[in-house]
Amino acid sequence: MRKVKKLSFEELVRENKEKLMNDPDALDRIEERWEKRRAAVK
Known part of the structure; x- marks a missing residue:
């Protein structure tokens, strides 16, 4: 079984x-x- 690599926040x-x-x-x-x-801000 392969080990799942955890992704960093930047990778996600x-x-x-x-x-x-x-x-x-x-x-x-x-x-x-x-x-x-944008319309709500104006």
Whole structure:
């Protein structure tokens, strides 16, 4: 049985970022949330 390597926080962030950048639906959701926050600040 292989030993599972624990990922560092930086590795987890990098992995999540790569997944998000390859998921157009997730990018759209993030962009919508960002636009709503910008509109609320103005």
